[in-house]
Amino acid sequence: MDQKHEHHHDDEHDSELSEMQLRVRALETVLTEKGYVDPAALDAIIEAYETKVGPHIGARVVAKAWSDPSFKRALLDDATKAVLSLGAINRVGDHLIAVENTPKLHNMIVCTLCSCYPWEVLGLPPVWYKSAPYRSRAVNDPRGVLADFGVKLPVGTAIRVWDSTAETRFIVLPMRPTGTEGWSEEKLAGLVTRDSMIGTGLAKAPSEVA
Amino acid sequence: MDGVHDMGGMHGFGKVEPEQNEPVFHDDWERRLYALYRAMSYAGVWVIDQARFARERLPPAVYLASSYYRKWELGMEKLLAELGLVGPDELAAGHALRPGKALKRKLAARDVPNIVTRGSYSRAPQAPARFKPGDRIRTKNIHPTTHTRLPRYARDRIGVIEAVRGCHVFPDTVAIDKGEDPQWLYTVVFDGRELWGEDAEPSLKVSIEAFEPYLDPA
Numbered sequence: 130m131d132q133k134h135e136h137h138h139d140d141e142h143d144s145e146l147s148e149m150q151l152r153v154r155a156l157e158t159v160l161t162e163k164g165y166v167d168p169a170a171l172d173a174i175i176e177a178y179e180t181k182v183g184p185h186i187g188a189r190v191v192a193k194a195w196s197d198p199s200f201k202r203a204l205l206d207d208a209t210k211a212v213l214s215l216g217a218i219n220r221v222g223d224h225l226i227a228v229e230n231t232p233k234l235h236n237m238i239v240c241t242l243c244s245c246y247p248w249e250v251l252g253l254p255p256v257w258y259k260s261a262p263y264r265s266r267a268v269n270d271p272r273g274v275l276a277d278f279g280v281k282l283p284v285g286t287a288i289r290v291w292d293s294t295a296e297t298r299f300i301v302l303p304m305r306p307t308g309t310e311g312w313s314e315e316k317l318a319g320l321v322t323r324d325s326m327i328g329t330g331l332a333k334a335p336s337e338v339a
Numbered sequence: 340m341d342g343v344h345d346m347g348g349m350h351g352f353g354k355v356e357p358e359q360n361e362p363v364f365h366d367d368w369e370r371r372l373y374a375l376y377r378a379m380s381y382a383g384v385w386v387i388d389q390a391r392f393a394r395e396r397l398p399p400a401v402y403l404a405s406s407y408y409r410k411w412e413l414g415m416e417k418l419l420a421e422l423g424l425v426g427p428d429e430l431a432a433g434h435a436l437r438p439g440k441a442l443k444r445k446l447a448a449r450d451v452p453n454i455v456t457r458g459s460y461s462r463a464p465q466a467p468a469r470f471k472p473g474d475r476i477r478t479k480n481i482h483p484t485t486h487t488r489l490p491r492y493a494r495d496r497i498g499v500i501e502a503v504r505g506c507h508v509f510p511d512t513v514a515i516d517k518g519e520d521p522q523w524l525y526t527v528v529f530d531g532r533e534l535w536g537e538d539a540e541p542s543l544k545v546s547i548e549a550f551e552p553y554l555d556p557a
């Protein structure tokens with residue numbers, strides 16, 4: 130295995146490899162020796178997901194939709210096509226669907242069966258998204274789940290939960306915070322959190338980033 | 340299959356616990372495992388629903404007690420053995436004991452920018468779509484022991500077709516090596532009370548992405 134993937138631990142108690150470290154090391158060695166995988170490609174995958182793909186991409190899409198009404202219409206009509214039209218942003222695969230939050234309707238995304246998530250615009254999902262508490266409760270206790278995130282919606286706001294049971298993928302277009310008139314797209318993108326694009330959070334208020 | 344992976348509506352798992360400033364991976368083995376999984380997917384040895392079905396078939400207690408990437412690792416070991424690509428003896432030895440089989444292709448570092456874009460699951464339809472937006476449907480009461488993407492909480496329930504999403508690879512067949520059998524895919528929306536009874540959150544609507552074979556007219 131590549132040297133740079135070796136851990137060095139000063140602490141004696143921490144020097145034994147865990148079961149999972151051993152299993153994955155064996156798996157990588159066997160798959161490499163059999164000629165199935167190239168370790169350089171593995172490094173490139175890790176680098177892509179740690180440094181290139183992430184919620185900053187979705188945040189740019191949302192900021193653009195907040196700033197440009199024709200882009201917003203295009204995004205809600207066909208998110209795959211609209212995101213592709215931005216060019217500078219990461220390429221996006223098929224079947225991306227954007228859903229809009231309004232004062233009357235709050236959208237939330239879940240995958241009750243596994244962990245389906247819009248990787249290309251949000252990166253890899255956080256642990257809680259893939260966890261039993263979220264997967265079990267999002268569909269029947271969404272207000273309780275929102276409370277776990279410290280979010281309380283007005284009573285009059287209806288909730289729509291999208292269970293990602295196929296290869297369609299969803300991104301929430303959160304509401305634009307008030308007090309952001311005249312802001313640049315770049316500045317607006319700073320208000321768009323990952324959770325606001327899953328529907329377990331709201332976009333930040335200007336006071337939170339001042 | 341009616342496994343523990345089908346979690347929608349279950350009780351007792353507790354609160355959702357978000358982690359502040361969560362890293363993309365929590366340990367180096369998670370990084371390597373994720374990359375191994377993606378590289379083997381690229382090699383064309385399995386399709387996504389086969390990999391999902393392998394994880395669903397882990398023993399329930401193992402599934403519930405394992406971290407996310409541990410489930411991926413165990414599912415991968417299972418699939419590699421079932422496909423005759425890696426023997427359990429080789430994993431135990433930590434080295435290849437037999438030469439590898441020829442695979443469709445091998446991922447090189449230069450191909451990685453292309454794999455962060457998902458492929459298309461759209462396929463040519465075998466027949467016209469049976470439903471249109473606004474149609475009332477009842478989901479089937481099915482309990483296959485094999486892979487399905489119709490969650491238990493949404494079976495035998497009345498809903499409305501909200502959108503037609505095109506014709507897609509059918510997970511139920513492709514997961515068990517019975518071909519892509521493309522089917523129309525719909526967003527079907529249910530009233531919260533239809534799913535959870537009179538005590539449900541009154542404003543709640545839940546949708547699933549449902550393949551046509553899961554649906555009957557209502």
